[in-house]
Amino acid sequence: MAGTGNSVVVGEVGPDEPQTATFEFQLNDSIRPGTYEIPFEVTYEYTPLIRYGGDETEWIDRDQREIVTVPLVVRPQVRLEVERVDQTDLVPGSVGTYTFQVRNTGTETASEVGLRIAVDNTSVFVGGRGAEGSTTSVFIERLRPGDSQTITVTAGAYPETTNGTYLVSVTPRYQTASGRTSLPTNNGSV
Known part of the structure; x- marks a missing residue:
């Protein structure tokens, strides 16, 4: 399997509002059938705290980086x-x-x-x-x-x-x- 290292921006993600990101994989002909766990780096910014006071509202933002794995299933095939x-x-x-x-x-x-x-x-x-x-x-x-x-x-x-x-x-x-x-x-x- 060859990865290209491409990034996809999905925009704003709200509660119960999933977003989809599509990736294309190029597989070597010699890859065996099975399930492969593909790691993805997910980075996002979120606001865990909002402070209200007087005429100003302060948004406390955090950056988060996680590695998640997604299963890639390679099915047997006739060639x-x-x-x-x-x-x-x-x-x-x-x-x-x-x-x-x-x-x-x-x-x-x-x-x-x-x-x-x-x-x-x-x-x-x-x-x-x-x-x-x-x-x-x-x-x-x-x-x-x-x-x-x-x-x-x-x-x-x-x-x-x-x-x-x-x-x-x-x-x-x-x-x-x-x-x-x-x-x-x-x-x-x-």
């Missing part, structure tokens, strides 16, 4: 990384394979992992020819932290395909032990 392992060099009109590896670099097990593999071009296909050839899906039952799975899909280029490089994107969706389902996000391209 999937996708990288290309091997591919068949395709020529127009040919079919080959595309192999990649999915690794869980997070701290929580991903279950029922669905991977949507897509190409953004109608000249090439993954999974099969035809109208559905721009996408295919793969299922992985479970990826524990540190585990990886190698996936191979069919890939091809139609005869009219122009030579070049075509982007393949992999979008994961999975469920965690707590029942949370990930939102489909593009986790990278290979």
